[in-house]
Amino acid sequence: MLSLRRQAVAAAYAAAAARFEAIDRRNLSPMEVGIHWALESDLVQAGHSYQQLAAALTASDPVAWNAAHASVTATVGALGAELDELSAIGYSVA
Numbered sequence: 001m002l003s004l005r006r007q008a009v010a011a012a013y014a015a016a017a018a019r020f021e022a023i024d025r026r027n028l029s030p031m032e033v034g035i036h037w038a039l040e041s042d043l044v045q046a047g048h049s050y051q052q053l054a055a056a057l058t059a060s061d062p063v064a065w066n067a068a069h070a071s072v073t074a075t076v077g078a079l080g081a082e083l084d085e086l087s088a089i090g091y092s093v094a
Contacts, residue, residue: 006054013047031089039082046075 020040025033049071056064083093 003054003057006050006057010047010050010054013043013050017043017047035082035085035089039079042075042078042082046072046079049075 017040020036020043023036025036028036049068052068053065053072056062056068087093
């Protein structure tokens with residue numbers, strides 16, 4: 001069950017990354033483009049990390065679990081910092 005939840009979270013991050021990929025970057029300021037690329041990249045990475053977490057859980061592999069968990073933690077932290085950057089340039093982030 002937990003593995004399925006993590007797979008669902010991975011799919012949600014992948015879908016969010018796909019929506020970011022579809023944005024027309026020509027309408028973004030240089031600062032927005034930089035944050036956009038970072039967000040898109042980290043959304044993809046978060047999806048991969050959650051997939052690895054689900055696989056480690058399924059395989060009952062504590063070493064892989066610890067590595068995937070560290071990757072999830074780092075990537076989600078980076079996403080938070082990027083959202084803070086958007087707030088700093090005037091975006092409302094909910």
